[in-house]
Amino acid sequence: MRFQDRRQAGRELAARLRVEQEQGTLPDPVVLALPRGGVAVAEEVARALDAPLDVLVVRKIGAPFHEEFGVGAIAGDDPPLLDEETVRRLGLSESALAPVVARERAELRRRERRYRQGRPPPDLTGRTVIVVDDGLATGSTARAALRHVRRRAPARLVLAVPVGAPASLDLLREEADDVVCVHRPASFTAVGQWYDDFGQMTDAEVLDALHAH
Numbered sequence: 574m575r576f577q578d579r580r581q582a583g584r585e586l587a588a589r590l591r592v593e594q595e596q597g598t599l600p601d602p603v604v605l606a607l608p609r610g611g612v613a614v615a616e617e618v619a620r621a622l623d624a625p626l627d628v629l630v631v632r633k634i635g636a637p638f639h640e641e642f643g644v645g646a647i648a649g650d651d652p653p654l655l656d657e658e659t660v661r662r663l664g665l666s667e668s669a670l671a672p673v674v675a676r677e678r679a680e681l682r683r684r685e686r687r688y689r690q691g692r693p694p695p696d697l698t699g700r701t702v703i704v705v706d707d708g709l710a711t712g713s714t715a716r717a718a719l720r721h722v723r724r725r726a727p728a729r730l731v732l733a734v735p736v737g738a739p740a741s742l743d744l745l746r747e748e749a750d751d752v753v754c755v756h757r758p759a760s761f762t763a764v765g766q767w768y769d770d771f772g773q774m775t776d777a778e779v780l781d782a783l784h785a786h
Contacts, residue, residue, distance in 0.1 A: 574736075574756045578770040579610060579707050582735035583617025585755045590703065590733060591621050593753070599701045599731070605629040606782075607706040607718055608688065609774035610764075614735060615705035616782045622703075626786040627695050628779070629704065629721065630684045631714045632677040637669055644670070646714040647677055648721035656713060687776055688783065702727040708764030709737030709754070712745050719748040736767045 576582035593599050602624040606615030612628065619626035634645040634653055644665065645655035653674050660670075702722050709715055715732060722730055732749040734742075738761040746752050756767065765771040 574758075574767070576735060576768050578768060579613035579735075579774075580617055582707065582755070582768070583614035583705075584621075586614060586705070586733055586735050586753070587618045587621035589753050589755060590618060590731075593751075594622055598751075599703070599729070601699070601728075602701040602703055603627065603695055603697065604703045604705055605718075605722065607631055607704065607714060608684065608779050609776070610708075610771075611706035612774060612779045612782045614707050616786055618703065618705055618733065619786055624703070625695065626783065628685075628688050628783065629718050630681050630688070631718045631721075632681045633714055634670065634673055634677055636663060636665065637673055640673075643711060643713050646717035647674065647681060648717040649681075651717070651721050651724075654713070654717045654720065684776070688779055690780075697722060697725040697727045699726065699728045701729040701731065703731045703733050704749075705733050707735065708767065709734045709741050709745070710761070710764055711738075712741035715741075715745060716748055719745065723748070736764060737761075 604615050604619040604624050604626050606612040606628050608628050631648045633643045636642045644659050645653050647653050704718050730749050731751045733753040736756040737754045739757045
């Protein structure tokens with residue numbers, strides 16, 4: 574199975590979630606997208622569930638010598654959530670990672686200001702919160718997002734993605750009350766391989782999606 578683009582993936586995912594909603598397992602939902610890529614998927618989900626849409630900015634923490642190699646993630650003002658085994662194997666220390674964390678925290682706050690434009694984050698207390706991304710590879714950013722949301726006392730916490738690595742999906746069942754995924758390919762190397770069009774979303778497109786909903 575491949576997806577034409579994020580919107581088609583979002584419609585497929587929304588169809589799965591609509592079934593759950595009709596069964597009464599998603600009361601009072603709010604959809605939180607992980608920008609940027611998750612926003613297009615989440616917009617389709619929010620529309621199908623007639624739920625409010627907002628963003629949860631999460632940033633990957635890369636190794637100092639290779640930024641694309643993720644060793645953890647941050648969400649909100651939470652402390653960094655690090656992959657302890659990877660950090661230990663690479664011989665990294667907190668002081669070595671501190672500049673990376675500071676840089677990603679600054680970018681996280683920049684994006685929050687840009688996307689929120691003065692709006693406060695939604696009150697998640699007692700609600701069904703559906704965290705949506707365009708796919709799940711290692712799961713480090715999704716784990717940080719889920720733990721951040723859990724601290725805000727939702728009644729039910731759901732992770733929803735169109736495609737994901739089976740091992741990562743299984744691990745995140747420890748963090749969410751439910752994990753919904755359309756496609757769990759046995760052979761998984763990157764999220765983008767399951768999309769015909771996986772172009773980067775811009776900040777402007779994120780804002781358009783938030784304003785349109």
